[in-house]
Amino acid sequence: MSESSVLLRATGLTKQFPGTLALDNVSMELHQQEILAVMGENGAGKSTFMKILAGIYQADSGTIELEGQGITLNSIRNAQDHGIALIHQELNLADNLDVTANLFLGQEDHAWGWINQSSLYLKAIDLLKRLNIDIDPTTRVSDLSIGQQQLIEIAKAIAIDARILIMDEPTSSLTQHETEHLFTVINDLRERGMSIIYISHRLNEVVEIADRVVVLKDGQNAGDLPKDEINHDNMIRLMVGREMDDARHRSPLPPGEVILEINDLVTPAHPNHANSFKVCAGEVVGMAGLVGAGRTEVLESIFGVTPALSGSISIIDYDGPLHNANQAIDAGIGLVPEDRKLQGIILEMSIRDNLSLASMRDHQKNGFLNFPYEIENSAEQIKAMSIATPDDTKEVQLLSGGNQQKVVIGKWLATHPKLLLLDEPTRGIDVGAKGEIYTLIDKLAKQGVAILFVSSDMEEVLSLSDRVIVMHEGQITGKLTKSELSEEAVMRLATNATATV
Secondary structure, X not given: OOHHHEEXXXXXXXXXXXXXXXXXXXXXXXXXXXXXXXXXXXXXXXXXXXXXXXXXXXXXXXXXXXXXXXXXXXXXHHHHHOOEEEEOOOOOOOOOOEHHHHHOOOOOOXXXXXXXXXXXXXXXXXXHHHOOOOOOOOXXXXXXXXXXXXXXXXXXXXXXXXXEEEEEOOOOOOOHHHHHHHHHHHHHHHHXXXXXXEEOOOHHHHHHHOOEEEEEEOOEEEEEEEHHHOOHHHHHHHHHOOOOOOOOOOOOOOOOOEEEEEEEXXXXXXXXXXXXXXXXXXXXXXXXXXXXXXXHHHHHHHHOOOOOOEEEEEEXXXXXXXXXXXXXXXXXXXXXXXXXXXXXXXXXXXXXXXHOOOOHHHOXXXXXXXXXXXXXXXXXXXXXHOOOOOOOOOEHHHOOHHHHHHHHHHHHHOOOOXXXXXXXXXXOOOHHHHHHHHHHHHHHHHOOOEEEEEOOOHHHHHHHOOEEEXXXXXXXXXXXXXXXXXXXXXXXXXXXOOOOO
């Protein structure tokens, strides 16, 4: 691309936080009508870099130019005035308001001190029509799907005349259909003159959507790839500095004794369907299906978070009830939830405290916390999980996403579970951390732990699973052995209720 096509240029950006050099002399160019993918492991500096461009952080040193003119981005409003908008992974919508109110929040039309609702409504219709978004602007945001909310965030950026749109993991919670629609909208925006910075850990998406890739590693530039060099091997090589051997192509082990037996389980979310299945010691069983298929609800019923309406759940060597999380822990079950920040960790607490949350009650002394156990357990799990931290007193919220996920898993490994339930265990984490978690899953299976995991990553399901249970609208529609596994077989069962059980 020519020098004249450069829209945004960042040169030598450096950002220091207490104890951490987040960015070290990072430079990057964004061209007119370009989709630029920015990649890197968690902690590589992507988030810090994008927040500087969005005016959330200010760099300690370095320069930013827009169309060759130096600019200062010292607030979100200032960045938006320059046409730069950031869409966070955790969407920033007011879900109690309707679509129109969200689109023009903070920039409403006023007449005599009153908001001109009819004018805003007409503007919303026009804006959504231009973007080919088929959503009624009077719809309350809480009634929209995650994919539709993502489109409303894009429309908000267009409403403030953004020329540069930064998207952070935009497909992490989307179905395949919603992802395809999003890509259509992104390509249309580029054709209309917008430039996109696209952050994702999903390599297949980047291959499909990106015109160019820039990779960060340890807060520095690691390299970039033009369109014809964007492939899995090149991206992984730049991100981790080595070839990945992530235990994806694991060989099934002979299953041991039955650890978990489910008979006619009915969850509150799908009261018209009863499901039955087993998971054996040393077995890795994947649960596949589209968003809303009922997989998470099954895991939550097993763990007692949402008690089942009927049916039985049996765990080997446990005769007690399974109606709540404490009883599930007593039975030897651990649950790594889908939303680690909301349900898996306490962000303001230290790594040490989080790692002992699930096991501490078994190590109390006369009702008092057992601090020697906490210290010993923390050191053991940090080593076992390769958690990157200078010490275990650091708040979990200061860790990268991958290291936060390791803390969640380590918390349950401290209980020595017989059955480990994993709900989207690698969502939102980088390829290096994924590889470590895949290796851990394989190691636990070899030790005899039964693994039941939910994943929306088809490649992950196909490569990790010894067997796959497929669900559709709350019902198990098929159980596939390793030899029967293929993307086509899974999707056929995930999109219709023709049972093959």
